[in-house]
Amino acid sequence: xxxxxxxxxxxxxxxxxxxxxxxxxxxxxxxxxxxxxxxxxxxxxxxxxxxxxxxxxxxxxxxxxxxxxxxxxxxxxxxxxxxxxxxxxxxxxxxxxxxxxxxxxxxxxxxxxxxxxxxxxxxxxxxxxxxxxxxxxxxxxxxxxxxxxxxxxxxxxxxxxxxxxxxxxxxxxxxxxxxxxxxxxxxxxxxxxxxxxxxxxxxxxxxxxxxxxxxx
Numbered sequence: 001x002x003x004x005x006x007x008x009x010x011x012x013x014x015x016x017x018x019x020x021x022x023x024x025x026x027x028x029x030x031x032x033x034x035x036x037x038x039x040x041x042x043x044x045x046x047x048x049x050x051x052x053x054x055x056x057x058x059x060x061x062x063x064x065x066x067x068x069x070x071x072x073x074x075x076x077x078x079x080x081x082x083x084x085x086x087x088x089x090x091x092x093x094x095x096x097x098x099x100x101x102x103x104x105x106x107x108x109x110x111x112x113x114x115x116x117x118x119x120x121x122x123x124x125x126x127x128x129x130x131x132x133x134x135x136x137x138x139x140x141x142x143x144x145x146x147x148x149x150x151x152x153x154x155x156x157x158x159x160x161x162x163x164x165x166x167x168x169x170x171x172x173x174x175x176x177x178x179x180x181x182x183x184x185x186x187x188x189x190x191x192x193x194x195x196x197x198x199x200x201x202x203x204x205x206x207x208x209x210x211x212x213x214x215x216x
Contacts, residue, residue: 076100091121098130107134118147125155133164136171144168159185159193163200170203175211182207 040051080097084090098113111134117127128151136144145168152161162184169178185193185200 089120091117091124091127094120095124095127095130099126102130102134110134122150123154125151125158125161127151128154129158129161129164133168136168141168141172145172157188157190159189159196162188163196166200166203170207170210175207179204179207179211 036051040047077097077100080093080100083093084097087093094113094117098110098117101107101113102110111131114127114131114134117124118131121127128147132144132147132149132151134144135147138144145165148161148165148168152158152165155161162181166178166181166185169175169181182200182204185196189197189200
């Protein structure tokens, strides 16, 4: 019952966030088109034909780049990979793409992106926690635990970091330490950490049974 940290939000420069202009531009377009349409109708047929030709041309000119933009937003993977091609040392996108890939079972590729995020920003708690968990599962238990602990040093209130460390410690037989981290999950879990809280609640009695404490 292993878990990984969730997706981190990524704020791109406003000049690149053109999706935020879609709705505002509707009003601007209406403000231009309706008065212009009235003037074209009053000017007669030749003006109407010219206006239609211009409109078709504008649609074609803007349709080509619009098609390109739509293709980049086809799915999460396409968007993140496009962003990585056009940004430099973007630890947030590497991390988010790694998380998306891991959730879909592409662990080897996810590991590469977690490693890239961690190398860019060693203080990134999510990258350290996820990379550490994968290293642990690969059999490098010492380095895996060290990476998860590094993530917790960067963010002591990282609920999934505590949960992942507890899972690793249980597998190593360090039940007392594991219980401490499960209790930390319950102590630091916020509104977005309900899954971590639930898993910690489930693991605590199982861990108590392993320790021979039926009252746990």
